[in-house]
Amino acid sequence: MYTQIGIIAAVMVLAYVAAKAAKASVEASMLAAAVAGGLAGAFVNTPPAAELARHLVEGAFTYLDVILVFSTATIFMAIVSESGGINYVVRGTIKSFYNLRLIALLLLMIIILIPGALTGAGSVSLLVVGAPVAMALSYLGIPARKVAAILFIVAGLSAAAPPVNIWAMILSAGTAIPYVGFELPLGIPVLVLGTFTVLFLGWKKEGTGDKESALEDMPKTPAGMNWWRVLLPFLVFFGMVAAYRLWPFSTPILGLPLQFVIAGLVAWLVSPTKINILTLSRNTIQRLLPLLATMIVVGMLQQIMTTTGIRGLISFAVISTPLILLFFSLAVIIPVSEGVLTYGGAAIIGIPLVWFLDSIGLHATVAIAGLSLLWPLGDGLPPTALIGRLSVMVSEYKGTYWTFLRSTWVPWVVITIVGILMVVFSAKLDFLVKWSM
């Protein structure tokens, strides 16, 4: 069995490497790995050849709901952005707090945190608020390399932030632990680590320039834009989220995608500029393509790895690792699993890991929260490097990818230490869960 699975895994790795060598994209290379793994598996009937297409297609459904959330949330935020709302807020921050650097940095951090916290996707943060925030950070005298690093770390933390944390949701669903009590175990470290990151990387003003020239350079907001027009769509969105929480048995279940659609319609109606919703949606989907395709291919890969036994072998290896070594190795295996499989890593490694940690007396909810701080780091690692690539893109950093990644190392190490300590001392931190409920 070990040899058989090992050979199939080798075929998948080879297919991936060959596709990359042939200059295929990360997504296409992962697809090549999934198809090759399925074909290799079919030789030993795992899966039967006649069911290979079904497995690939079924795998494509794994993250369909997440795809709908990504799409609608990004279209919503794109409408807010197109209406001038994001520029208005960022401009307001610079105008009021340019000389109060601490407040300006914290406000910009909160602006990045919100979209990711709401959608569970750091990429949504970057796609919708990344560019104006990057601009504001550079006007605060932070070099592009550090701007990219701040965006990457804070966008990653935004995905881990409550209320929507997809890793925690996958793990909770897979381990029969209620997705409840995560507000403080996630919220506190996200805010503390986010603050540390923006201050560590952004406190020192390295460029020249002043408030007036910054405001002069920043894109102008359209006439008629005001705080109400910016806030109303968000109030509608949070209103719908809150209504279900307050009156769950008399409020219809709208789901996040429809809530974003409604909020998007409100943003469109109150926009001071005319927005062509069809063109905007088409362009948004075009920008989102790598992310959406990654979710599809990761689902396929996950399905093929399960049906061939590779996923089981990986789980087996994780569980067989001695405890102390396991704690240390979390620093590597969690981010790497995310880099290779994105959310699939949580399912493949996370679920057996949480069960194992639970069975040795650790507190599952706090442990999941701790692990969820480590997963977003992997979004900077190849082959997927989703958030890392986007951070470099929106900050318009021109250096190499590795130079960018190196500049994240201090927050990276601090987050890793905090995450692992939360796992190790989860039983002692259970009061955070109790206080959340």
Added chain:
Amino acid sequence: MSMIIMIIYYIISAFILGMLIWNFIREKKSTNDMLLYLLVMIPLILRLLRVK
């Protein structure tokens, strides 16, 4: 009410599928992007056909 909401979800899915098809048709150069558009269409098509 839940039936109406479910129908709206089919409309949202159809809208996103429509955007993908539109982009797929407009894409003239990148074979990679054409492939990725088709991949993302898979679950949306089967959901709209009520197969899965």
Added chain:
Amino acid sequence: MKKERNIRIVLIVVMALVLIQAGIQLFQHRHYQIPLVAGPGVTKVTNLSDYCEGLKGTQADTLVFFMEGKEPGGKLLIIANTHSNEPAALLTALIFLENAVVEKGTLIIIPQFNHSGSRHTRPGDGYPLYFEIPTSWGSKQFRMGNRDASPLDQWPDPDVYIHYPDRQLLSFLDIRNTNRTWPGRANGALMEKVTFAAMEIMRNEGVDLAVDIHGAETMFPVTNCIVAPEKSMRIATMTSLTLQAREGFDNHVEPSPKGFRGLSHREIGDYSETLPFLLEAPLPFLDQPTGPKTTALLLDGKDPFLLKLSQKKKLFVPYDENGWPMDNRVGQHCSAVLELLQQYSRKNPERAIQVLQVPRYAEVIEKGVGYYYHDPAQTEKKNVYFN
């Protein structure tokens, strides 16, 4: 330009072929009908929608079989396929349905409780679509379903599922999980209607005992056990001890946690007079660290990784090279249900339930599960139901 067009056409054709082949298989799975043979004990067949109007015409509606005894007595409800990826439950329920003769009291059986889930496959987990049980007249084929209902029947999920009526926050997926939506409500989400209808059966029919049959991972602490709330604890404990002493298999008792809402063993007890029990038998197929997810693994439960982990004492059940065959799991469930009846009847003779012709653990292992299934082709049509 021409090259670009050709590439486009090739991509579309390949994708269409994959989509059509997979689409046909998935469509056939959703519409595959399992013939259920109503045995000599069946006296009435109704639908779950008879107890909750909102289920009519939906894929959540399912068959409810009544087996009324010659003498009055207590009533037992057997709920199977609450999770349709735990198939020992359905196989056990069918042994009762096809063979049981009720002397005293009434047996009510819902073989496919989460009917929508039974017609749904599980994305990302690489399950087979079907599995077959060998019988003397050929193989009987079953759909392999999913833990949750299909989004084709209940869509969308909320961002967080808020349990009725306790307001506990649960994972968004659990709103399609019929072991998180108890006690349900008539105007709630579709799966809340399913559990509400079952509660109505229990309340209206005066059901004494309800047994919800499941399977669980060998690495999950709550496995190979009877889960029971305080009010069912005495009978569960007596059952467990008797099974261990007389039939030689372990089936320990786990208390139903008060703080974890929506589960049958908690809510049925809290919202009706019925005594609930949830049976768990080990199901290695569901464990994460296993080899390929094949029908062989589903049926025999043999896996080299689990064997290694067992040697390292990381499993919660005894495990050797024989795995956990389906016959053992089904046999265990049959004995547990029969023993629960016996213990209850002993304590409550005026509400006794007496069931004959159902095999116990050793007999199921000896003859195999398929031995107890009848050929639908050789059965009178009026006694064959499709579900």
